[in-house]
Amino acid sequence: MSERVGAAGRVLLERARARMVALRAEQFRLLEDIAALEAAGVAEQTGDRGTSRLVGDLWHVDAHDAKRWCDEAADLTARVSLLGESLPPRLAATATVAAAGEIGPGHVAVIRRTMARLERVDSVSVEQWGQAEATLAEQATWLAPRQLAKAAEALLARLDPDGVAPDDGQDCRDELVWVRRRRDGSLAFKGRLHDPLDAEAFCEVIDGLSEPCGPDDRRELGRRRADGLKDLVQDARRPGGLTTHIDDTGIDTDIDGPDPDTGEPGEPGEAGPSGTAAEEDALIPVPRRPEPRPTPARPSAPVERAGRALLTITMDHRWLRAAIGHATLDSGQRVAAATVRRWACDAEVVPVVLGSRAEPLDIGRATRTVPDALRRALNLRDGGCAHPGCDRRPRRCHAHHIRHWGQGGDTCLANLVLLCRYHHRLIHHGHWQVTIVDGLPWFTPPPWIDPDRRPRPGGRPRVPL
Structure with a gap:
């Protein structure tokens, strides 16, 4: 301290x-x-x-x-x-x-x-x-x-739970536009994703790839995000990536690729205008890729592709069934019930019901680290950094023991709170105090912030019923 x-x-x-x-x-x-x-x-x-x-x-x-x-x-x-x-x-x-x-x-x-x-x-x-x-x-x-x-x-x-529904006639076209391609080869682009769940998935992926590589990583956030997007593109282009076609032998095949001179589609092995297929192939270097390892014979199976992103969506189950109201994403963005129902048809839905399915929401003194089930409950309760006024997402927060584990504090919801890196350090200075009241975190400020030291509610914004 x-x-x-x-x-x-x-x-x-x-x-x-x-x-x-x-x-x-x-x-x-x-x-x-x-x-x-x-x-x-x-x-x-x-x-x-x-x-x-x-x-x-x-x-x-x-x-x-x-x-x-x-x-x-x-x-x-x-x-x-x-x-x-x-x-x-x-x-x-x-x-x-x-x-x-x-x-x-x-x-x-x-x-x-x-x-x-x-x-x-x-x-x-x-x-x-x-x-x-x-x-x-x-x-x-x-x-x-x-x-x-x-x-x-x-x-x-x-x-006004239905106030988030889009207006009639709202333009819902997604777009990605090359703004300028310079002579030096650099590219400027802009885009828009109208679907809030698509936007949430995009932000989750890019934010995950733009984390600092360590204490010596001095890149600005914009640079890290750009590097994360480039990493995503390179991963899609690797053997077996999203943009490659792989048969059962593991060798890339160009199916119906366009003819380089006419622009018309052609078939594998089709001769170009200047000679036979063998002569054309001789002019194209073979990609340097590792030889496929021999595998036992097996029936042909489709190549697995990337599925829908797993997102945390908080919504009243009655609203979801009746297609009314709204849902809340980790970022705090609200989305219409119809949009959630559409995504639920093609996504892995993880129900987050505190204490259900025998999930170990209170594991006492068994371990200091927070297991996945308890972390999901913590994410749902606090919605990110619980310190009043902070809007850091759950993925950028630490699970802080209010009473330190080394001093006898349990690893349970009643003794945990989500804090970002900055507010985690601030709490450890000892000037702010955290307590759990009726299952929710409250923060008591130091006297120079509030001379009366009135406790303030933390976590995601809540409105009395």
Whole structure:
């Protein structure tokens, strides 16, 4: 464990935290001033078309920024009814935490965008709408805007499960286009995969091939991904790969290959325009490949080809059977039920039901390492790095013993949590604390992050039922 933060460091951390809280609170005061300008009709007195135009000229800001501030002021400040009665802000919970300086403009933008989408869902009641806004306002106090957006997507998925279905007439063409082939032989290309499961499988394969080769691997992520794609192509071109044809003897055969001069398809052994088949073959060097080992006679069998990728898809079984709702991939991407049913016809489906099939989800002190069945359960529960705000996928995470195995900690779900490499090191510094409450991980921050040290839920974004 590293040394504790000293007194001087704590003073600096507290001063920086207090300054950001004050800045955010002052930003909310600015919205209140804008609302006051609107209520007093000052824009009419100055001859401006509206308050947003007045704000833009007053502070020399772009028109879209001025309009956004006016819209935020309308949502986060007190209102007056047609009868002159005072009404709370439209987004009351968000206004409370914004006034206290606990959230910033980025959080407000996510909440406003999400609540606008929920207004268009007919099945959402007024009570549910208010509970959703309060939930997002609370989560915004410990999540960055990007992570709050993921939590908002999870909330939308629960309140509007059919919202992920593609629009009618959506273009579903996949494409891979050579953008430019340079004179030096280099190639630039672009492509698109519309099917989210195809995209997930592609990312899983490329990410697996782009892992650093060791501590001395200094390649950037983009370079490693490119090298992984090249490795995939080379593997497909090897003897027995996806792009080669192999008969029972193990010798490559070019079936119906095109004639090099006419471009027309030909048969094996067919003579070209300049001579016999033997003369043509004499001009082509034999590929340098190892001689096939003699094997006992056996009936002809088709060459095995690569099958569909094995993906982890989390979905309510009732939704899958009824073709409603949605499923969630490891990346957090939601896909329509119809897409999952189509893939289930041609993929290996691994049911992940905690504690079923006599899988050893609790193996006690038998071993320190996490077996496959327990790791699958851990992946499903945490969905990746469980630290609040982190979005690392399960394949890039370690299974961390909350109570160290060497100190008597068991290898079981109640004592394990998924952490990426960075947050694994952070937890071992000892400033953050992890506990399992009702089967889910909770993280208690150090005092310089939250003076009250309020526990925060970890794992994949969840919305109360």
